[in-house]
Amino acid sequence: MSTAQTSLEAIFISHKRGQRRIHPNRSLLRVEGIKSRDTAQKFIGNAVISEYKKDGQTYINKGMITNAHGNSGVLRAKFERNLPPQMVGKKVYLKLYKVEDLSY
Template structure:
């Protein structure tokens, strides 16, 4: 399943670099998003390196997912696709 990285998870004054918000194809409510919790996520960089993570929870009621990656994500990853396994 494909998903697109929407943004970093953050607050008013903070940004968490290894937490990303994902918008998955065909997921449009919290119930569908909750079924994906615990699945592995892989992001491929332009060099071909893989950064893996895991879906931690749903974010809001419109089907957005929160993924925690093993290390901080580059800013260039926003708008790029990830693979949900």
């Protein structure tokens, strides 16, 4: 019996950056298998979930894909709470469904 896959694993690679400034409210995510901007744009509007543990409890941070970043298939996401720099290199989950425009 097979179960339907509802999410893809993504790696939080960095915050969006300029030459002199870091934008911590935008997170850059890399998903295995997405290699072009055209493929990445199909995921705009999808939900993203970040899980982290603090004091023995698991917390969920919800977000959504806002745009593609560059030409190599990197996705730009916005979360309810900004992802901390300690999460660079950690997994987040890209859901395979669209969400309404989030007001954060």
